[in-house]
Amino acid sequence: MATSRAAGVVEKIIGNTSDATITTDVSNPGQNDYGDQDGARMKALTWNGKNSVKLVETAKPRIIDDADVIVKVTGSTICGSDLHLYHGSIIELQKGDILGHEFCGLVESVGPAAKKVKVGDRVVASFQIACGECYYCQRKLSSVCDRTNANKIANAMYGGRTAGMFGYSHFTGGFAGGQAEYVRVPYGDVNLLHLPDDVPDEKGLYLSDVLCTSWHCVTDTGVKDGDVVAIWGGGPIGQMCAEFSFYHGASRVILIDGGNGAWRLDFVKKKCPRLETIDFTQLPKGESVTSMLKKMVNGGPDVALECAAGEYAKGWAHYFETLLGMETDTSELLNEMITSVKAFGRIGVTGVYAGYTNHFNIGALMQTGIRLIGNGQAPVHKHWERLLNLIRQDEVRPLNMVTHRFRLEDMEKVYNLFDKREKGVQKVFIQTKNSAPPSPGAPSLTEL
Numbered sequence: 001m002a003t004s005r006a007a008g009v010v011e012k013i014i015g016n017t018s019d020a021t022i023t024t025d026v027s028n029p030g031q032n033d034y035g036d037q038d039g040a041r042m043k044a045l046t047w048n049g050k051n052s053v054k055l056v057e058t059a060k061p062r063i064i065d066d067a068d069v070i071v072k073v074t075g076s077t078i079c080g081s082d083l084h085l086y087h088g089s090i091i092e093l094q095k096g097d098i099l100g101h102e103f104c105g106l107v108e109s110v111g112p113a114a115k116k117v118k119v120g121d122r123v124v125a126s127f128q129i130a131c132g133e134c135y136y137c138q139r140k141l142s143s144v145c146d147r148t149n150a151n152k153i154a155n156a157m158y159g160g161r162t163a164g165m166f167g168y169s170h171f172t173g174g175f176a177g178g179q180a181e182y183v184r185v186p187y188g189d190v191n192l193l194h195l196p197d198d199v200p201d202e203k204g205l206y207l208s209d210v211l212c213t214s215w216h217c218v219t220d221t222g223v224k225d226g227d228v229v230a231i232w233g234g235g236p237i238g239q240m241c242a243e244f245s246f247y248h249g250a251s252r253v254i255l256i257d258g259g260n261g262a263w264r265l266d267f268v269k270k271k272c273p274r275l276e277t278i279d280f281t282q283l284p285k286g287e288s289v290t291s292m293l294k295k296m297v298n299g300g301p302d303v304a305l306e307c308a309a310g311e312y313a314k315g316w317a318h319y320f321e322t323l324l325g326m327e328t329d330t331s332e333l334l335n336e337m338i339t340s341v342k343a344f345g346r347i348g349v350t351g352v353y354a355g356y357t358n359h360f361n362i363g364a365l366m367q368t369g370i371r372l373i374g375n376g377q378a379p380v381h382k383h384w385e386r387l388l389n390l391i392r393q394d395e396v397r398p399l400n401m402v403t404h405r406f407r408l409e410d411m412e413k414v415y416n417l418f419d420k421r422e423k424g425v426q427k428v429f430i431q432t433k434n435s436a437p438p439s440p441g442a443p444s445l446t447e448l
Contacts, residue, residue: 069188103178221348233308328355
């Protein structure tokens, strides 16, 4: 297993199980899956160890399976979940793995079995890789495709398959990612969505993940007319969950963040004026997030949405337990939500939790009838066509969260900005040598 703070607890619980990858696994630069016979090269961002990424020149991908499509990347981005990789918190990550699970581009070449896409098409890729034929894919539940990720550790931990993902370690299949100039997309007909001319890259790109993930969080948790919704985490997912909660009839939405991320409360409120906020680092003495929410809402919110993730321990106990490999994730935010919502309220967990946690308040969950809903990795294929139509109708506005445009060549610095939650940097657009100039209303290039 790759070394990480998660490795200890996983080995204890399921044993040191070896990894088995599927035939379409294209993890590390230099594997036979990559490299045209003419020696073509490309630039790509790779994981270089804990808190380190490196832009390298490596072999360009080639078609290896009949259903493959090669995409010339015209836009990519960084997701908050990429920071879990950056920190070395996701197991089975190897030095040299190409990062990035959100990208759009132009189809450069297609395998003989690809029939729905053709050379020159503008497309956006799903961050998860679906086969399109299995039980789950047939039901548009693409995030748990049972054919694209043969990792034995994931299968043992979760009791079943989850889909392969681009640029997200060998735990999710070992597929090379989209923070690069070119990507090989398995099952291209299934995992690529056509972008019409009236949807520029700076809007269409985010159908890869963030828009579908936020929409799924809200709809899967069942936000409905009149609900009061509290959201933990003010990043792009939290921001879009706030907008989508109002879209689905929420009467009030309360966003919670603090510390280095406190600036995001004001940022999101400017885009969504009805929003209410709590800075958990500026609470009066003796107050907690739970007590504040109970004061703001009689009995507490109806719904709580977790858009932060289980990596970030607030207290010393969880900090040391994760450091020592005694757990992979902290339960602090989950416990906070359980004690904050109304009895028989609903909690949706869409922030990344990789494995196991300690000190979980299961008694409160059971005694008060709370519905704890693991939203899963959002099934992009279930939602992206509807969201594309809403973008075209200007009912969903991805540019509300996009603050910067950077070059692929500056990604080492951009990861550092994200890790520090640099003020003013919310969601970014990463351009490559293949990108078109900025579209109207999109941020111009920021030099680093």
